[in-house]
Amino acid sequence: MNSSRLFKLLGLIAGIVLLNIAVLSPGLLGVDIVSGSALETASGVTLLVLSLLVVLYGSYILLFKPSPAKSIRKLETQVDYIAELHKYRNVKVLKKDVVLALDQLERIDKKKDTLLNVLSQRFEQTELSYQKFIAVIGSVEKLFYLNIKGILNKLSVFDAEEFSLFTDSHNPGQFSDKLVQQKRNLFNEYFAYVAGYLGANEEILLKLDQLLLEISLLDSTDYKSIEEMPCMREINDLIKQTKLYQQ
Incomplete structure:
Protein backbone atom coordinates (compact mmCIF):
# COMPACT_ATOMS: atom_id res chain seq x y z
CA MET A 1 0.00 0.00 0.00
CA LYS A 65 -8.72 -3.13 -4.23
CA PRO A 66 -6.10 -2.47 -6.94
CA SER A 67 -5.78 1.01 -8.37
CA PRO A 68 -7.30 1.41 -11.81
CA ALA A 69 -4.74 0.65 -14.50
CA LYS A 70 -3.20 3.70 -16.04
CA SER A 71 -3.51 3.82 -19.81
CA ILE A 72 -0.15 3.23 -21.47
CA ARG A 73 -0.91 6.18 -23.73
CA LYS A 74 -1.08 8.43 -20.68
CA LEU A 75 2.32 7.49 -19.26
CA GLU A 76 4.37 10.67 -19.01
CA THR A 77 7.17 10.55 -16.45
CA GLN A 78 9.94 8.02 -15.93
CA VAL A 79 8.25 7.09 -12.65
CA ASP A 80 5.10 6.16 -14.61
CA TYR A 81 7.06 3.82 -16.88
CA ILE A 82 8.93 2.22 -13.98
CA ALA A 83 5.69 1.62 -12.06
CA GLU A 84 4.07 0.04 -15.11
CA LEU A 85 7.04 -2.25 -15.76
CA HIS A 86 7.11 -3.35 -12.12
CA LYS A 87 3.66 -4.92 -12.61
CA TYR A 88 5.31 -7.64 -14.72
CA ARG A 89 8.51 -8.11 -12.73
CA ASN A 90 7.21 -11.20 -10.89
CA VAL A 91 6.06 -12.97 -14.06
CA LYS A 92 8.80 -15.59 -14.36
CA VAL A 93 8.95 -15.78 -18.14
CA LEU A 94 9.06 -11.96 -18.46
CA LYS A 95 11.31 -11.11 -15.51
CA LYS A 96 14.61 -11.04 -17.41
CA ASP A 97 13.26 -8.63 -20.04
CA VAL A 98 11.53 -6.43 -17.47
CA VAL A 99 14.68 -6.16 -15.36
CA LEU A 100 16.66 -5.15 -18.46
CA ALA A 101 14.06 -2.52 -19.42
CA LEU A 102 14.21 -1.05 -15.89
CA ASP A 103 17.99 -1.00 -16.09
CA GLN A 104 17.81 0.80 -19.44
CA LEU A 105 15.54 3.45 -17.94
CA GLU A 106 18.08 4.05 -15.20
CA ARG A 107 20.98 4.22 -17.63
CA ILE A 108 19.39 6.65 -20.08
CA ASP A 109 18.63 9.00 -17.20
CA LYS A 110 22.28 8.95 -16.12
CA LYS A 111 23.58 9.38 -19.67
CA LYS A 112 21.26 12.31 -20.30
CA ASP A 113 22.43 14.03 -17.10
CA THR A 114 26.07 13.47 -18.07
CA LEU A 115 25.51 14.84 -21.56
CA LEU A 116 23.73 17.92 -20.27
CA ASN A 117 26.52 18.52 -17.77
CA VAL A 118 29.24 18.23 -20.45
CA LEU A 119 27.31 20.47 -22.85
CA SER A 120 26.80 23.14 -20.20
CA GLN A 121 30.55 23.18 -19.59
CA ARG A 122 31.46 23.52 -23.27
CA PHE A 123 28.72 25.78 -24.58
CA GLU A 124 26.52 28.63 -23.50
CA GLN A 125 22.85 27.69 -23.47
CA THR A 126 22.15 30.46 -25.97
CA GLU A 127 24.61 29.03 -28.53
CA LEU A 128 23.18 27.34 -31.61
CA SER A 129 25.44 24.30 -31.13
CA TYR A 130 24.08 23.75 -27.63
CA GLN A 131 20.51 23.99 -28.86
CA LYS A 132 21.18 21.52 -31.70
CA PHE A 133 22.61 18.97 -29.28
CA ILE A 134 19.69 19.43 -26.89
CA ALA A 135 17.16 18.98 -29.70
CA VAL A 136 18.80 15.74 -30.84
CA ILE A 137 19.07 14.38 -27.28
CA GLY A 138 15.40 15.19 -26.69
CA SER A 139 14.36 13.45 -29.91
CA VAL A 140 16.36 10.32 -29.19
CA GLU A 141 14.96 10.23 -25.66
CA LYS A 142 11.41 10.31 -27.08
CA LEU A 143 12.36 7.43 -29.37
CA PHE A 144 13.70 5.49 -26.36
CA TYR A 145 10.46 5.92 -24.42
CA LEU A 146 8.46 5.02 -27.52
CA ASN A 147 10.26 1.67 -27.47
CA ILE A 148 9.49 1.22 -23.75
CA LYS A 149 5.85 1.94 -24.55
CA GLY A 150 6.00 -0.72 -27.26
CA ILE A 151 7.30 -3.21 -24.70
CA LEU A 152 4.49 -2.36 -22.31
CA ASN A 153 1.90 -2.77 -25.05
CA LYS A 154 3.16 -6.30 -25.69
CA LEU A 155 3.36 -7.19 -22.00
CA SER A 156 -0.17 -5.93 -21.37
CA VAL A 157 -1.69 -8.50 -23.73
CA PHE A 158 0.62 -11.38 -22.82
CA ASP A 159 -1.16 -14.15 -20.89
CA ALA A 160 1.38 -15.89 -18.64
CA GLU A 161 -1.11 -18.58 -17.57
CA GLU A 162 -1.91 -19.47 -21.15
CA PHE A 163 1.79 -19.54 -21.93
CA SER A 164 2.33 -22.08 -19.14
CA LEU A 165 -0.61 -24.14 -20.38
CA PHE A 166 0.84 -24.55 -23.85
CA THR A 167 4.49 -24.96 -22.83
CA ASP A 168 4.04 -27.32 -19.89
CA SER A 169 5.51 -30.68 -20.84
CA HIS A 170 3.39 -32.36 -18.12
CA ASN A 171 0.19 -31.89 -20.14
CA PRO A 172 0.70 -34.14 -23.18
CA GLY A 173 -2.22 -34.96 -25.44
CA GLN A 174 -4.57 -32.18 -24.29
CA PHE A 175 -4.15 -30.27 -27.55
CA SER A 176 -3.14 -31.21 -31.06
CA ASP A 177 0.51 -30.81 -31.97
CA LYS A 178 -0.47 -28.26 -34.62
CA LEU A 179 -2.34 -26.07 -32.13
CA VAL A 180 0.46 -26.28 -29.57
CA GLN A 181 3.03 -25.29 -32.20
CA GLN A 182 0.90 -22.38 -33.43
CA LYS A 183 0.52 -21.12 -29.87
CA ARG A 184 4.22 -21.42 -29.22
CA ASN A 185 4.99 -19.55 -32.43
CA LEU A 186 2.65 -16.78 -31.30
CA PHE A 187 4.35 -16.55 -27.92
CA ASN A 188 7.74 -16.46 -29.64
CA GLU A 189 6.51 -13.49 -31.66
CA TYR A 190 5.73 -11.65 -28.40
CA PHE A 191 9.23 -12.35 -27.10
CA ALA A 192 10.79 -11.34 -30.43
CA TYR A 193 8.99 -7.97 -30.39
CA VAL A 194 10.09 -7.29 -26.82
CA ALA A 195 13.66 -8.33 -27.61
CA GLY A 196 13.58 -6.03 -30.64
CA TYR A 197 12.54 -3.02 -28.57
CA LEU A 198 15.18 -3.80 -25.95
CA GLY A 199 17.83 -4.14 -28.65
CA ALA A 200 16.79 -0.83 -30.20
CA ASN A 201 17.13 0.89 -26.84
CA GLU A 202 20.57 -0.63 -26.30
CA GLU A 203 21.55 0.86 -29.66
CA ILE A 204 20.25 4.25 -28.51
CA LEU A 205 22.26 4.02 -25.29
CA LEU A 206 25.36 3.12 -27.30
CA LYS A 207 24.88 6.10 -29.60
CA LEU A 208 24.55 8.41 -26.60
CA ASP A 209 27.88 7.07 -25.32
CA GLN A 210 29.42 7.69 -28.74
CA LEU A 211 27.95 11.18 -28.81
CA LEU A 212 29.46 11.91 -25.41
CA LEU A 213 32.86 10.80 -26.69
CA GLU A 214 32.59 12.92 -29.82
CA ILE A 215 31.62 15.99 -27.81
CA SER A 216 34.67 15.46 -25.62
CA LEU A 217 36.84 15.39 -28.79
CA LEU A 218 35.44 18.58 -30.32
CA ASP A 219 38.56 20.56 -29.45
CA SER A 220 40.82 18.15 -31.34
CA THR A 221 38.55 17.36 -34.31
CA ASP A 222 37.73 19.84 -37.02
CA TYR A 223 34.06 19.53 -37.87
CA LYS A 224 32.66 22.28 -40.06
CA SER A 225 29.29 21.83 -38.41
CA ILE A 226 27.64 19.80 -35.68
CA GLU A 227 25.70 17.86 -38.31
CA GLU A 228 28.95 16.43 -39.71
CA MET A 229 29.78 14.59 -36.50
CA PRO A 230 29.48 10.84 -37.30
CA CYS A 231 27.31 10.02 -34.31
CA MET A 232 25.04 13.01 -34.91
CA ARG A 233 24.49 11.78 -38.47
CA GLU A 234 23.69 8.28 -37.23
CA ILE A 235 21.28 9.56 -34.61
CA ASN A 236 19.54 11.86 -37.09
CA ASP A 237 19.18 8.96 -39.54
CA LEU A 238 17.71 6.82 -36.77
CA ILE A 239 15.19 9.51 -35.88
CA LYS A 240 14.21 10.00 -39.53
CA GLN A 241 13.73 6.27 -40.06
CA THR A 242 11.48 6.09 -37.01
CA LYS A 243 9.36 9.01 -38.22
CA LEU A 244 8.93 7.33 -41.61
CA TYR A 245 7.99 4.05 -39.90
CA GLN A 246 5.31 5.80 -37.82
CA GLN A 247 3.69 7.48 -40.81
Whole structure:
Protein backbone atom coordinates (compact mmCIF):
# COMPACT_ATOMS: atom_id res chain seq x y z
CA MET A 1 0.00 0.00 0.00
CA ASN A 2 1.39 3.40 -0.92
CA SER A 3 1.58 6.32 1.50
CA SER A 4 -1.32 8.14 -0.17
CA ARG A 5 -3.72 5.27 0.53
CA LEU A 6 -2.43 4.94 4.10
CA PHE A 7 -3.11 8.61 4.84
CA LYS A 8 -6.57 8.32 3.31
CA LEU A 9 -7.37 5.31 5.51
CA LEU A 10 -6.09 7.04 8.65
CA GLY A 11 -8.13 10.12 7.75
CA LEU A 12 -11.25 8.00 7.28
CA ILE A 13 -10.82 6.28 10.67
CA ALA A 14 -10.11 9.60 12.38
CA GLY A 15 -13.25 11.12 10.87
CA ILE A 16 -15.41 8.19 12.01
CA VAL A 17 -13.97 8.36 15.52
CA LEU A 18 -14.60 12.11 15.79
CA LEU A 19 -18.16 11.68 14.52
CA ASN A 20 -18.89 9.02 17.13
CA ILE A 21 -17.37 11.13 19.89
CA ALA A 22 -19.48 14.12 18.85
CA VAL A 23 -22.70 12.09 18.80
CA LEU A 24 -22.19 9.86 21.84
CA SER A 25 -20.26 12.17 24.18
CA PRO A 26 -22.39 13.50 27.06
CA GLY A 27 -20.80 16.91 26.69
CA LEU A 28 -21.86 17.23 23.04
CA LEU A 29 -24.97 15.64 21.48
CA GLY A 30 -25.04 13.10 24.29
CA VAL A 31 -26.92 10.24 22.59
CA ASP A 32 -27.21 7.53 25.29
CA ILE A 33 -27.40 4.00 23.89
CA VAL A 34 -27.54 2.35 27.34
CA SER A 35 -30.10 4.21 29.44
CA GLY A 36 -31.58 6.60 26.93
CA SER A 37 -34.88 6.39 25.08
CA ALA A 38 -35.59 3.72 22.49
CA LEU A 39 -35.00 6.27 19.75
CA GLU A 40 -31.62 7.26 21.22
CA THR A 41 -30.57 3.64 21.61
CA ALA A 42 -31.60 2.78 18.06
CA SER A 43 -29.86 5.87 16.67
CA GLY A 44 -26.67 5.20 18.62
CA VAL A 45 -26.51 1.52 17.64
CA THR A 46 -27.22 2.40 14.01
CA LEU A 47 -24.41 4.95 14.06
CA LEU A 48 -21.94 2.39 15.47
CA VAL A 49 -22.95 -0.27 12.95
CA LEU A 50 -22.73 2.17 10.03
CA SER A 51 -19.37 3.41 11.30
CA LEU A 52 -18.04 -0.15 11.38
CA LEU A 53 -19.34 -0.83 7.87
CA VAL A 54 -17.79 2.38 6.53
CA VAL A 55 -14.43 1.54 8.10
CA LEU A 56 -14.52 -2.02 6.74
CA TYR A 57 -15.53 -0.93 3.24
CA GLY A 58 -13.01 1.90 3.22
CA SER A 59 -10.29 -0.49 4.39
CA TYR A 60 -11.12 -2.89 1.57
CA ILE A 61 -11.05 -0.16 -1.06
CA LEU A 62 -7.80 1.35 0.20
CA LEU A 63 -5.95 -1.80 1.22
CA PHE A 64 -7.03 -4.53 -1.16
CA LYS A 65 -8.72 -3.13 -4.23
CA PRO A 66 -6.10 -2.47 -6.94
CA SER A 67 -5.78 1.01 -8.37
CA PRO A 68 -7.30 1.41 -11.81
CA ALA A 69 -4.74 0.65 -14.50
CA LYS A 70 -3.20 3.70 -16.04
CA SER A 71 -3.51 3.82 -19.81
CA ILE A 72 -0.15 3.23 -21.47
CA ARG A 73 -0.91 6.18 -23.73
CA LYS A 74 -1.08 8.43 -20.68
CA LEU A 75 2.32 7.49 -19.26
CA GLU A 76 4.37 10.67 -19.01
CA THR A 77 7.17 10.55 -16.45
CA GLN A 78 9.94 8.02 -15.93
CA VAL A 79 8.25 7.09 -12.65
CA ASP A 80 5.10 6.16 -14.61
CA TYR A 81 7.06 3.82 -16.88
CA ILE A 82 8.93 2.22 -13.98
CA ALA A 83 5.69 1.62 -12.06
CA GLU A 84 4.07 0.04 -15.11
CA LEU A 85 7.04 -2.25 -15.76
CA HIS A 86 7.11 -3.35 -12.12
CA LYS A 87 3.66 -4.92 -12.61
CA TYR A 88 5.31 -7.64 -14.72
CA ARG A 89 8.51 -8.11 -12.73
CA ASN A 90 7.21 -11.20 -10.89
CA VAL A 91 6.06 -12.97 -14.06
CA LYS A 92 8.80 -15.59 -14.36
CA VAL A 93 8.95 -15.78 -18.14
CA LEU A 94 9.06 -11.96 -18.46
CA LYS A 95 11.31 -11.11 -15.51
CA LYS A 96 14.61 -11.04 -17.41
CA ASP A 97 13.26 -8.63 -20.04
CA VAL A 98 11.53 -6.43 -17.47
CA VAL A 99 14.68 -6.16 -15.36
CA LEU A 100 16.66 -5.15 -18.46
CA ALA A 101 14.06 -2.52 -19.42
CA LEU A 102 14.21 -1.05 -15.89
CA ASP A 103 17.99 -1.00 -16.09
CA GLN A 104 17.81 0.80 -19.44
CA LEU A 105 15.54 3.45 -17.94
CA GLU A 106 18.08 4.05 -15.20
CA ARG A 107 20.98 4.22 -17.63
CA ILE A 108 19.39 6.65 -20.08
CA ASP A 109 18.63 9.00 -17.20
CA LYS A 110 22.28 8.95 -16.12
CA LYS A 111 23.58 9.38 -19.67
CA LYS A 112 21.26 12.31 -20.30
CA ASP A 113 22.43 14.03 -17.10
CA THR A 114 26.07 13.47 -18.07
CA LEU A 115 25.51 14.84 -21.56
CA LEU A 116 23.73 17.92 -20.27
CA ASN A 117 26.52 18.52 -17.77
CA VAL A 118 29.24 18.23 -20.45
CA LEU A 119 27.31 20.47 -22.85
CA SER A 120 26.80 23.14 -20.20
CA GLN A 121 30.55 23.18 -19.59
CA ARG A 122 31.46 23.52 -23.27
CA PHE A 123 28.72 25.78 -24.58
CA GLU A 124 26.52 28.63 -23.50
CA GLN A 125 22.85 27.69 -23.47
CA THR A 126 22.15 30.46 -25.97
CA GLU A 127 24.61 29.03 -28.53
CA LEU A 128 23.18 27.34 -31.61
CA SER A 129 25.44 24.30 -31.13
CA TYR A 130 24.08 23.75 -27.63
CA GLN A 131 20.51 23.99 -28.86
CA LYS A 132 21.18 21.52 -31.70
CA PHE A 133 22.61 18.97 -29.28
CA ILE A 134 19.69 19.43 -26.89
CA ALA A 135 17.16 18.98 -29.70
CA VAL A 136 18.80 15.74 -30.84
CA ILE A 137 19.07 14.38 -27.28
CA GLY A 138 15.40 15.19 -26.69
CA SER A 139 14.36 13.45 -29.91
CA VAL A 140 16.36 10.32 -29.19
CA GLU A 141 14.96 10.23 -25.66
CA LYS A 142 11.41 10.31 -27.08
CA LEU A 143 12.36 7.43 -29.37
CA PHE A 144 13.70 5.49 -26.36
CA TYR A 145 10.46 5.92 -24.42
CA LEU A 146 8.46 5.02 -27.52
CA ASN A 147 10.26 1.67 -27.47
CA ILE A 148 9.49 1.22 -23.75
CA LYS A 149 5.85 1.94 -24.55
CA GLY A 150 6.00 -0.72 -27.26
CA ILE A 151 7.30 -3.21 -24.70
CA LEU A 152 4.49 -2.36 -22.31
CA ASN A 153 1.90 -2.77 -25.05
CA LYS A 154 3.16 -6.30 -25.69
CA LEU A 155 3.36 -7.19 -22.00
CA SER A 156 -0.17 -5.93 -21.37
CA VAL A 157 -1.69 -8.50 -23.73
CA PHE A 158 0.62 -11.38 -22.82
CA ASP A 159 -1.16 -14.15 -20.89
CA ALA A 160 1.38 -15.89 -18.64
CA GLU A 161 -1.11 -18.58 -17.57
CA GLU A 162 -1.91 -19.47 -21.15
CA PHE A 163 1.79 -19.54 -21.93
CA SER A 164 2.33 -22.08 -19.14
CA LEU A 165 -0.61 -24.14 -20.38
CA PHE A 166 0.84 -24.55 -23.85
CA THR A 167 4.49 -24.96 -22.83
CA ASP A 168 4.04 -27.32 -19.89
CA SER A 169 5.51 -30.68 -20.84
CA HIS A 170 3.39 -32.36 -18.12
CA ASN A 171 0.19 -31.89 -20.14
CA PRO A 172 0.70 -34.14 -23.18
CA GLY A 173 -2.22 -34.96 -25.44
CA GLN A 174 -4.57 -32.18 -24.29
CA PHE A 175 -4.15 -30.27 -27.55
CA SER A 176 -3.14 -31.21 -31.06
CA ASP A 177 0.51 -30.81 -31.97
CA LYS A 178 -0.47 -28.26 -34.62
CA LEU A 179 -2.34 -26.07 -32.13
CA VAL A 180 0.46 -26.28 -29.57
CA GLN A 181 3.03 -25.29 -32.20
CA GLN A 182 0.90 -22.38 -33.43
CA LYS A 183 0.52 -21.12 -29.87
CA ARG A 184 4.22 -21.42 -29.22
CA ASN A 185 4.99 -19.55 -32.43
CA LEU A 186 2.65 -16.78 -31.30
CA PHE A 187 4.35 -16.55 -27.92
CA ASN A 188 7.74 -16.46 -29.64
CA GLU A 189 6.51 -13.49 -31.66
CA TYR A 190 5.73 -11.65 -28.40
CA PHE A 191 9.23 -12.35 -27.10
CA ALA A 192 10.79 -11.34 -30.43
CA TYR A 193 8.99 -7.97 -30.39
CA VAL A 194 10.09 -7.29 -26.82
CA ALA A 195 13.66 -8.33 -27.61
CA GLY A 196 13.58 -6.03 -30.64
CA TYR A 197 12.54 -3.02 -28.57
CA LEU A 198 15.18 -3.80 -25.95
CA GLY A 199 17.83 -4.14 -28.65
CA ALA A 200 16.79 -0.83 -30.20
CA ASN A 201 17.13 0.89 -26.84
CA GLU A 202 20.57 -0.63 -26.30
CA GLU A 203 21.55 0.86 -29.66
CA ILE A 204 20.25 4.25 -28.51
CA LEU A 205 22.26 4.02 -25.29
CA LEU A 206 25.36 3.12 -27.30
CA LYS A 207 24.88 6.10 -29.60
CA LEU A 208 24.55 8.41 -26.60
CA ASP A 209 27.88 7.07 -25.32
CA GLN A 210 29.42 7.69 -28.74
CA LEU A 211 27.95 11.18 -28.81
CA LEU A 212 29.46 11.91 -25.41
CA LEU A 213 32.86 10.80 -26.69
CA GLU A 214 32.59 12.92 -29.82
CA ILE A 215 31.62 15.99 -27.81
CA SER A 216 34.67 15.46 -25.62
CA LEU A 217 36.84 15.39 -28.79
CA LEU A 218 35.44 18.58 -30.32
CA ASP A 219 38.56 20.56 -29.45
CA SER A 220 40.82 18.15 -31.34
CA THR A 221 38.55 17.36 -34.31
CA ASP A 222 37.73 19.84 -37.02
CA TYR A 223 34.06 19.53 -37.87
CA LYS A 224 32.66 22.28 -40.06
CA SER A 225 29.29 21.83 -38.41
CA ILE A 226 27.64 19.80 -35.68
CA GLU A 227 25.70 17.86 -38.31
CA GLU A 228 28.95 16.43 -39.71
CA MET A 229 29.78 14.59 -36.50
CA PRO A 230 29.48 10.84 -37.30
CA CYS A 231 27.31 10.02 -34.31
CA MET A 232 25.04 13.01 -34.91
CA ARG A 233 24.49 11.78 -38.47
CA GLU A 234 23.69 8.28 -37.23
CA ILE A 235 21.28 9.56 -34.61
CA ASN A 236 19.54 11.86 -37.09
CA ASP A 237 19.18 8.96 -39.54
CA LEU A 238 17.71 6.82 -36.77
CA ILE A 239 15.19 9.51 -35.88
CA LYS A 240 14.21 10.00 -39.53
CA GLN A 241 13.73 6.27 -40.06
CA THR A 242 11.48 6.09 -37.01
CA LYS A 243 9.36 9.01 -38.22
CA LEU A 244 8.93 7.33 -41.61
CA TYR A 245 7.99 4.05 -39.90
CA GLN A 246 5.31 5.80 -37.82
CA GLN A 247 3.69 7.48 -40.81
